[in-house]
Amino acid sequence: MADLSTALIHHPYQPPDGFEAVPPGVHKASTVLFPNVAALRARDWRHKSGYTYGLHGTPTTFVLEERIATLEGGRHCVLAPSGLAALTLVAMALLTSGDEVLIPDNAYGPNKAFAEGELKAWGIRAVYYDPMNPADLQRRLGPRSRLVWLEAPGSITLEFPDLPALVAVVKAHAAVHPQGLLTALDNTWGAGIAFSAFALGVDMSVQALTKYPSGGADVLMGSVVTQDEALHQRLLLTHMRLGLGVGANDVELVLRGLNTMAVRYSAQDTATRELAAWMQGLPAIEAVRHPALPGSPGHAHWQRDCTAAACLFSAIFRPEVPQARIDAFCDALQLFRLGYSWAGPMSLCAPYDMPAIRPSGWPHAGGLVRFSVGLESVDDLKADILQALQVL
Numbered sequence: 001m002a003d004l005s006t007a008l009i010h011h012p013y014q015p016p017d018g019f020e021a022v023p024p025g026v027h028k029a030s031t032v033l034f035p036n037v038a039a040l041r042a043r044d045w046r047h048k049s050g051y052t053y054g055l056h057g058t059p060t061t062f063v064l065e066e067r068i069a070t071l072e073g074g075r076h077c078v079l080a081p082s083g084l085a086a087l088t089l090v091a092m093a094l095l096t097s098g099d100e101v102l103i104p105d106n107a108y109g110p111n112k113a114f115a116e117g118e119l120k121a122w123g124i125r126a127v128y129y130d131p132m133n134p135a136d137l138q139r140r141l142g143p144r145s146r147l148v149w150l151e152a153p154g155s156i157t158l159e160f161p162d163l164p165a166l167v168a169v170v171k172a173h174a175a176v177h178p179q180g181l182l183t184a185l186d187n188t189w190g191a192g193i194a195f196s197a198f199a200l201g202v203d204m205s206v207q208a209l210t211k212y213p214s215g216g217a218d219v220l221m222g223s224v225v226t227q228d229e230a231l232h233q234r235l236l237l238t239h240m241r242l243g244l245g246v247g248a249n250d251v252e253l254v255l256r257g258l259n260t261m262a263v264r265y266s267a268q269d270t271a272t273r274e275l276a277a278w279m280q281g282l283p284a285i286e287a288v289r290h291p292a293l294p295g296s297p298g299h300a301h302w303q304r305d306c307t308a309a310a311c312l313f314s315a316i317f318r319p320e321v322p323q324a325r326i327d328a329f330c331d332a333l334q335l336f337r338l339g340y341s342w343a344g345p346m347s348l349c350a351p352y353d354m355p356a357i358r359p360s361g362w363p364h365a366g367g368l369v370r371f372s373v374g375l376e377s378v379d380d381l382k383a384d385i386l387q388a389l390q391v392l
C-alpha cells in the first residue's frame, strides 16, 4: 500500500488478544463492515444477533440495553437520546390519527406539551385524568383510548398514585374494548429501584437515564423497557425509522453511572427523607410533599408498593409569604443551585407555578419550591436552607 492516506486506513497492525477489563468496550460506528454480500443480507440487528449500522446498535448499546432491562425486571429495552425522546417515541409508535391518549394531570410537563403540540396536530386527542382517583380515569376512557400514561409520583406535586388500581381500571376497559389499550409508566423516579413496574402490571416502563442511571448531570438519555416481544418490535421499528440513535460516549457515561446507582439512590433517599421531615417543622412552611412522609398525598400507596424513595421533595410556603420572597429565598441558597433536572451530585431547586401544574385540584395558596437533594452533607444543606430563610 503505497499511499499514506490508504495505509493510514488499511493498517496491518492488530493488537494482541486477551485484553479484558472491568468496563465494557466503547464501540463507535456509523458504518459496520460486512465480510461479504451474504453476510450483509443475513444480518439481524432486531434480535441483537448481529450488527448492520451504528443506528441499529453496537456492542456498547446492546450492553446498556440489556442492563437497563435487567434493572427494571423487563425483557427488552430501546434507548433514546433523552428521557423526553423516549416518552415521545412511545406515543409515536402506538398512536395514530383519531386515537386518544390519557395523561395524569400532574405529569412531567413536556409530555403534556408534546400532546398539546404534535399529537394534537396529528389528530390525536389528549385526555387528562386525576391520578389520585381511579374512578376519574375509568370515566374518561373511551373506545378510542389506546395509551394511558402513568407517573409515580407526579413530577412536581409528588402525589403517589394507586398504580395497581389504575392498571386494573385500564385492564378492565381493555377487556371490553379489544382494539388495544396499553399502559406506559414514566418510571424515572422509581428508576427500577423503588418498586417493580412490571410486577404492578404496566406494559412499558420509560426512564430518563439522564437522572439516576447517569448520576453525573452530564448526559441525556432515555429508555423504554417492555416484557412483550411484539410490543418491543413495534417500538424498535419506530425508533429505527425516526433515527433515534445514541452516541457511544454517552452510553459509556451511563454504563459507568450504573455501577454506583444503587448506593447513590440509597444515600440520596436517606438524606432527602431527613431534610423533608426537618423542613416540615420550619415556621415558614405550610406542608412538605415527599411520598414517605405520613400525610403526603398517596403515602399509603407508596408504603404498600415501594421499598425506597427518590431524592425529590416539594415545600409549600405559608400563603402569607409572597412569591417575591420565595424567589429571594431561592436566590439566597448557596448549595442548592437553581436548575432543572435531578439525581445528580449537586442539590438543586426551582420554584413552580401553581396551580397550573395540577389542574384537577390544588389545595394550597402558597408558593411551591421543589428540591432535588444531591450528595452533599445533610448538615450543610440544612444550614444553607436556614441562612436563605433569613430573607423572609
Ligand SMILES: *Cc1c(COP(=O)(O)O)cnc(C)c1O
Binding pocket: 082, 083, 084, 085, 108, 155, 186, 188, 189, 208, 209, 210, 211, 220, 221, 222, 341
Ligand atoms: C427529566 C425527566 C424526563 C425527561 O428526561 P430528559 O432526559 O431531560 O429529556 C422525563 N420524565 C421525568 C419524570 C423527568 O424527571
